[in-house]
Amino acid sequence: MNKLLFVILMMALSSPAISETVTVNVTVPIINEEPYHRPYMAVWIETPERIGVKTLAVWHEKKKWLKDLRQWWRKLGRENSAHYDAVTKATPKPGDYQLEWNGKDTAGNPLAAGYYFVCIEAAREDGGRDFIKQKIQLGMHTPQTYVLDAKPEIGPIRIHIK
Numbered sequence: 001m002n003k004l005l006f007v008i009l010m011m012a013l014s015s016p017a018i019s020e021t022v023t024v025n026v027t028v029p030i031i032n033e034e035p036y037h038r039p040y041m042a043v044w045i046e047t048p049e050r051i052g053v054k055t056l057a058v059w060h061e062k063k064k065w066l067k068d069l070r071q072w073w074r075k076l077g078r079e080n081s082a083h084y085d086a087v088t089k090a091t092p093k094p095g096d097y098q099l100e101w102n103g104k105d106t107a108g109n110p111l112a113a114g115y116y117f118v119c120i121e122a123a124r125e126d127g128g129r130d131f132i133k134q135k136i137q138l139g140m141h142t143p144q145t146y147v148l149d150a151k152p153e154i155g156p157i158r159i160h161i162k
Helices: 003-013 063-068 070-077 081-087
Strands: 022-028 040-046 052-059 095-101 114-123 129-138 144-148 157-161
Touching (some): 022 040, 022 114, 040 070, 052 070, 052 081, 052 095, 063 070, 070 114, 129 144
Antiparallel strands (some): 022 095, 022 157, 040 052, 114 129, 144 157
16 A cells, blocks of 8 residues: 555544533532541543543642642653643632543644543542543544542542533
8 A cells, every 4th residue: 555545544544533622520529527638639531541641630739749649640740740730720629610621632632533531530638539530432523421420539520522
């Protein structure tokens, strides 16, 4: 097969999912404990091969404790602080928070249509740690909604693709 034809075929098969918006509604639960420490949380996108492609949010107080978000830290946090600094803020109070993602990776390139995972991790001093992962499909061009049950450190999650 001619090299140019191969490149064109590969581009056609990996059509970008640029027209879709993924909205992730994250709930920080109310936990009645003394002392109460707000959770550190990370929300990111990864491939089925468990490769992190984009951090949507990192909520923390002190950078030195980010490694307690073990899953996120190993995939995206350890060596990419320039990529997550823009989506970092202090740990929020209990409540509902909305994040939007445009289907692009950390470098701003549209991801190919296909399956990905929305991952949410929380760790709390003197508390527990939780991890939630939901498989999504980009490139379907039809609305999708996923509702995930709460865990002790992460409230209910709602993911909508439009």
